[in-house]
Amino acid sequence: MRHFYILLLAATMVILDSCSSGKKAYEHGNYYEAVLTAVQRLRQNPDHKKSKEVLSMSYMPAVEYLETDAKNQISSNANFKYSAAVADYEQINRLYDEIRTSPGALKVIPTPVSKHKELVEMKVKASEECYEAGIQSLMKNTRQDAKDAFFLFTDAARFTPGYRESTEMIEQAREVATLRVVVVPSADNYYGWSFEAILHGYTGNQFVRFYTQAQANEQSLKRIDQFIKVDVNSYKEDRPVINRRVEDRTDSVKTGEKTVNGAKVPIYEKVSAKTTIFEKTVTGRGSINLIIADGQSRAEVRNTEITSSQSWTDSWAIYTGDLRALSSGNKKLVEKKEPNMGKDHLQSETKRDLDNKLAAALQGYYGAM
DSSP: OHHHHHHHHHHHHHHHHHHHTTHHHHHTTOHHHHHHHHHHHHHHOTTOHHHHHHHHHHHHHHHHHHHHHHHHHHHSOOTTHHHHHHHHHHHHHHHHHHHHTOHHHHHHSSSOOOOHHHHHHHHHHHHHHHHHHHHHHHHTOOHHHHHHHHHHHHHHHHHSTTOTTHHHHHHHHHHHHOEEEEEOOOOOOTTOOOOHHHHHTOOSOTTEEEEEHHHHHHTTOSOOOEEEEEEEEEEEEOOOEEEEEEEEEEEEEEEEEEEETTEEEEEEEEEEEEEEEEEEEEEEEEEEEEEEEETTTOOEEEEEEEEEEEEEEEEEEEEEEOGGGSOHHHHHHHTOOOOOOOTTHHHHHHHHHHHHHHHHHHHHHHTTO
16 A cells, blocks of 8 residues: 555655646647746756756747747737737746846757847837727817727837837827726714715726815816715614524533542532523624716716614523522633623724725725726
């Protein structure tokens, strides 16, 4: 049996060794991943035989595939052909850098292929195609097209930092793409609840911005897309509900020892007790409405009620009979007096839960806008 486990372990190690060398990736035609895996293994173990074989077999097919794809992209009529070529050349250069920093891999591929010169040329052309596409999108003058333009101008600047007026165009596109929402203060309420901090703290979408009414006036916003407010409906706490249950328990307790045939044996006594356990529960319920209105017509586009129900529970007990018969848990309950909930505890818990649910509702509504 021991020999079986040794053989099983050896077989497992062979399989893991084969996988870590990149052979599986090579066999599936994923030459790029095969090279990266082999190089990584050779960085750890410069003499790893299987990784040398995989690297030797997969490197040139990986480079040839990427170079051919780049040339095919360039000669095509695809909208973002130069951006695709950049991605191919970047992968070739990554293989170059990985091999150059792995002594074991460099012995197998002493002159890795570099496309740094071609990459510089392609990045300039990729910047141009992204920039021009961004201009076309921005001219459509819709929020979604402006968002597309924002990312296109961002890509243009990423390919070639400072390309033309890409920085200015990024901000112009952001300006058109941003949904401007003015927060209407909630009416004063008995509970002192305010949810404006949750609204102004929303960061789930870079193209949605909340303003106070003062900020909207100070900045003389030319366009207000929406108004938003939170109405506090109610909060109430039910009267405490007390439930009780009775537990009867009998136990044997040691009361002493006696000598029997020259040996000491314990003396046990049966004891019983009846425990009455009380459980007090208080429930609080709160409700708010999230109201979103159109910035021009003021017509409601969303009116959602958000509710929360929170409970506080505690227990104590009394007993009759012999205390020694009580379980350890019931002894602790007997030591307690009837508990009372802390002031405003449930109201605070309900407000916290409403905060979280409001934040989730904002993300659900504005997250994809």
